[in-house]
Amino acid sequence: MSGYQTGVLVILCFNIIAAYAVYLPLAANQLNLGIAGFMAVGAYAAAWLTTELNWAIAPAVLVGGGASALVALVVATPILRTQGIYLALATFALGQVISAVFLNLEVVGAAAGYQVPAYAPAPAVFAATAAIVAVVFYLSRTRFALYLTALKNDATVSELLGLNVRALQIAAFAIGAAIAGIGGGLYAHHFSFIEAQHFNVALSITTVLYVLLGGTQTVWGPLVGALVYTLLPEVLRVGAGWRYVLFALFIIGFMAVRPRGLVTPDLGRRLGAMLMRRARPGKAVP
Amino acid sequence: MIAQQLVNGVMLGAIYVMVALAFTLAIGILNFMNFSIPGLFMAGGMATWILIHRGVPWWAAAVVALIVAAAISLAVERLSYRPSNEGDVEVPLVSSLGFLVLLQSLVLATVGSDQQAFPAVLGDLNLRIGGLVIGAAQVLSLAISMVLVIGLTVALKSTSFGRQIRSIAESRETATLLGIDVGAVIPRVFVISAVTAALGGVLFALNYLQVSPFMGENVGFKGVAAMIVGGMGSVWGAVLGGLLIGVAEVLSIRLFGADTVDIAVYGLLLVLLVVRPQGLLGKPPAREKL
Amino acid sequence: MTGTPLLRFEDVHLAFGGLRVLQSLDFDVRAGEATALIGPNGAGKTTVFNVISGVYRPQSGRVLLDGRDLAAVAPRQRIRHGIARSFQNVRLMAHLSVCENLMVGQHVKTNGLRDLLAPFRLMGNHRWRREAIDALAEVGLEAHADAPVGGLPYGIRKQVDLVRATLAGASLVMLDEPAAGLNPTETNALRLHLERLKARGITLLVVEHDMHFIDRISDHVVVLNFGRKIAEGSLAEVRRHPEVRAAYLGIEEAA
Numbered sequence: 063m064s065g066y067q068t069g070v071l072v073i074l075c076f077n078i079i080a081a082y083a084v085y086l087p088l089a090a091n092q093l094n095l096g097i098a099g100f101m102a103v104g105a106y107a108a109a110w111l112t113t114e115l116n117w118a119i120a121p122a123v124l125v126g127g128g129a130s131a132l133v134a135l136v137v138a139t140p141i142l143r144t145q146g147i148y149l150a151l152a153t154f155a156l157g158q159v160i161s162a163v164f165l166n167l168e169v170v171g172a173a174a175g176y177q178v179p180a181y182a183p184a185p186a187v188f189a190a191t192a193a194i195v196a197v198v199f200y201l202s203r204t205r206f207a208l209y210l211t212a213l214k215n216d217a218t219v220s221e222l223l224g225l226n227v228r229a230l231q232i233a234a235f236a237i238g239a240a241i242a243g244i245g246g247g248l249y250a251h252h253f254s255f256i257e258a259q260h261f262n263v264a265l266s267i268t269t270v271l272y273v274l275l276g277g278t279q280t281v282w283g284p285l286v287g288a289l290v291y292t293l294l295p296e297v298l299r300v301g302a303g304w305r306y307v308l309f310a311l312f313i314i315g316f317m318a319v320r321p322r323g324l325v326t327p328d329l330g331r332r333l334g335a336m337l338m339r340r341a342r343p344g345k346a347v348p
Numbered sequence: 349m350i351a352q353q354l355v356n357g358v359m360l361g362a363i364y365v366m367v368a369l370a371f372t373l374a375i376g377i378l379n380f381m382n383f384s385i386p387g388l389f390m391a392g393g394m395a396t397w398i399l400i401h402r403g404v405p406w407w408a409a410a411v412v413a414l415i416v417a418a419a420i421s422l423a424v425e426r427l428s429y430r431p432s433n434e435g436d437v438e439v440p441l442v443s444s445l446g447f448l449v450l451l452q453s454l455v456l457a458t459v460g461s462d463q464q465a466f467p468a469v470l471g472d473l474n475l476r477i478g479g480l481v482i483g484a485a486q487v488l489s490l491a492i493s494m495v496l497v498i499g500l501t502v503a504l505k506s507t508s509f510g511r512q513i514r515s516i517a518e519s520r521e522t523a524t525l526l527g528i529d530v531g532a533v534i535p536r537v538f539v540i541s542a543v544t545a546a547l548g549g550v551l552f553a554l555n556y557l558q559v560s561p562f563m564g565e566n567v568g569f570k571g572v573a574a575m576i577v578g579g580m581g582s583v584w585g586a587v588l589g590g591l592l593i594g595v596a597e598v599l600s601i602r603l604f605g606a607d608t609v610d611i612a613v614y615g616l617l618l619v620l621l622v623v624r625p626q627g628l629l630g631k632p633p634a635r636e637k638l
Numbered sequence: 639m640t641g642t643p644l645l646r647f648e649d650v651h652l653a654f655g656g657l658r659v660l661q662s663l664d665f666d667v668r669a670g671e672a673t674a675l676i677g678p679n680g681a682g683k684t685t686v687f688n689v690i691s692g693v694y695r696p697q698s699g700r701v702l703l704d705g706r707d708l709a710a711v712a713p714r715q716r717i718r719h720g721i722a723r724s725f726q727n728v729r730l731m732a733h734l735s736v737c738e739n740l741m742v743g744q745h746v747k748t749n750g751l752r753d754l755l756a757p758f759r760l761m762g763n764h765r766w767r768r769e770a771i772d773a774l775a776e777v778g779l780e781a782h783a784d785a786p787v788g789g790l791p792y793g794i795r796k797q798v799d800l801v802r803a804t805l806a807g808a809s810l811v812m813l814d815e816p817a818a819g820l821n822p823t824e825t826n827a828l829r830l831h832l833e834r835l836k837a838r839g840i841t842l843l844v845v846e847h848d849m850h851f852i853d854r855i856s857d858h859v860v861v862l863n864f865g866r867k868i869a870e871g872s873l874a875e876v877r878r879h880p881e882v883r884a885a886y887l888g889i890e891e892a893a
């Protein structure tokens with residue numbers, strides 16, 4: 063694999079991790095517009111542990127994810143009292159506050175940024191990404207995921223059927239934050255440098271955009287969204303500045319014609335039927 | 349000197365008022381969280397700067413910039429708002445975020461990421477009242493935003509267009525039954541909202557003598573905060589919220605330094621969203637029926 | 639007359655702002671019976687369901703389930719105490735399949751975190767799925783198990799809503815206009831299904847406008863008007879009641 067290919071794959075991995083961090087709360091009807099803030103918590107916590115306390119990278123990254131989940135748990139209860147647009151705006155404000163706090167935090171370099179000597183090579187990033195994807199896919203096969211879809215469809219009825227809607231939403235929000243934190247910790251150790259300005263609104267927003275581009279009704283959507291977002295500009299060989307222009311045009315056009323995203327359950331069923339037809343030629347599938 | 353800081357805060361607040369007004373019109377009338385508005389704010393300032401660079405007189409440049417913003421806003425209406433009238437609420441929101449990314453990255457790709465100096469077209473006309481110094485551009489911003497607010501209030505209350513808008517905000521079905529051409533009124537709301545936001549961007553450039561691709565993200569988003577603080581959908585809430593955020597920002601810079609502004613403003617917003625999500629002058633949301 | 643009261647309303651008052659929705663309401667739902675709640679539109683029938691589910695909290699009075707005051711039981715916990723319901727406007731989760739909707743209905747019978755995190759969708763024909771399909775088979779809908787609910791005809795969605803309400807093992811099932819919008823064949827199937835539920839000892843509380851249907855299934859009728867009980871007894875008895883005749887004046891003739 064060339065250095066260029068490895069570089070693209072690493073970026074793809076970080077985008078996939080971020081996508082699932084946004085997807086989980088979104089599956090529970092929570093639009094998190096502040097995911098960059100949670101990445102920052104994980105990144106700074108893990109970097110501080112390896113740099114100042116000489117921890118090994120793996121436990122530091124996991125604790126970084128835990129720290130991010132902890133922040134999510136602390137803010138979840140009051141924030142999730144708000145719903146819909148208010149919740150989205152509260153997460154937006156939270157992301158801004160977190161990134162502004164790191165901009166002022168002297169122990170991790172404040173505005174000058176933070177050097178991270180411990181290095182996580184590309185294969186480590188690949189392995190961690192695979193593990194996160196595996197965990198999310200596992201979850202998608204459980205009642206937990208079933209209940210998230212249920213409460214997203216109708217929270218009142220879910221509650222009357224006995225679901226603890228609040229606890230499920232907090233769990234989805236916190237697991238999403240943990241994933242974002244792990245992604246942030248890996249990012250810090252792969253690129254050896256972090257600065258608060260990296261974890262900005264644009265990062266949060268573009269992540270949400272490609273997740274919705276992929277679609278949030280199935281667990282495949284975020285993966286496809288991250289793939290399209292990362293690889294399409296590479297394939298088309300557009301300059302760095304124009305890739306976002308292209309991406310934004312893509313999003314707008316797409317939302318106008320296919321607002322449920324690229325991957326929908328319906329698409330899955332149709333693909334399934336096609337494969338069946340292939341497998342059993344001559345037998346018509348209605 | 350605290351009085352001078354308050355004056356500066358109010359003048360900055362006047363800009364936030366305009367962005368908050370643009371947001372509040374969209375959410376109050378159309379129930380649309382239109383995230384393209386910070387982009388239109390930036391487009392207003394940036395287009396004016398580009399045209400001045402090409403030798404266009406500043407006032408003509410500003411007028412063209414407003415027309416450009418209005419045209420973009422009509423595209424937002426057509427591509428983000430209209431297709432998903434019955435669908436999820438998040439789809440138009442996300443699509444309008446797409447427009448924000450589009451505008452910002454277009455400017456980044458063509459002009460670059462640097463902050464650009466905006467010419468001091470109004471000279472250094474300063475008013476001195478007692479010990480206070482007030483710039484001509486500041487007075488102009490405050491005057492224009494107040495004229496807009498009062499004009500909008502009067503128009504919403506007593507013109508037939510205003511009555512049509514209010515009945516659409518109340519219930520789209522009833523408005524249609526009353527014979528209002530909803531399809532014709534809505535694009536006009538988008539134009540008004542866009543012109544308000546872009547005018548904010550132009551006035552920001554005139555006041556602070558700078559434009560950048562990130563001005564929408566840095567300044568325009570504070571308008572969201574202002575709208576929520578004041579109460580979504582309330583015109584006077586936008587005024588109150590805008591002025592409060594302006595003053596809070598100037599005072600926190602004065603007291604704690606420039607890097608703490610986002611903590612103060614967005615922290616305030618976060619607390620408010622939790623404690624009183626309907627804002628200072630807004631109405632609490634209705635309860636669900638089974 | 640069989641049984642003790644499973645559910646009892648004692649002097650229940652509910653008002654929204656100045657609007658009195660339920661006034662001094664008393665009635666019993668006896669265990670093992672089908673009690674019908676009838677009355678003109680706006681009489682407060684669905685409101686009674688919402689009070690029992692805990693969606694609304696009465697200002698005064700008590701609602702007792704097996705002698706226990708429901709005020710202390712959170713809405714989410716009431717299904718664990720045996721109260722389940724269907725909805726007037728059919729509230730199924732549109733993005734889930736029929737079978738998945740029913741699995742959500744099984745929730746209270748599952749076993750905490752272990753079942754929550756069991757990857758049952760990886761295990762082909764899991765017992766949860768079989769249970770759901772068996773329940774569907776009772777109403778002859780097993781063929782629709784994997785159909786997304788969104789595209790199904792109203793009559794079928796209505797029956798799925800009802801089946802979901804019965805999967806939690808509830809002792810009291812509330813049905814909000816179960817026959818509305820059903821064709822005669824479907825209505826007949828519904829009636830047979832309700833008979834089966836009753837035979838299993840499930841208590842039914844039914845809001846319905848179709849008097850013929852009520853006549854066939856109910857043991858006891860409570861009539862509401864403007865949030866008050868104006869009569870109760872057998873359908874024949876309440877029909878003779880002067881206040882009921884006044885409340886329904888014109889409605890019976892029109893029907």
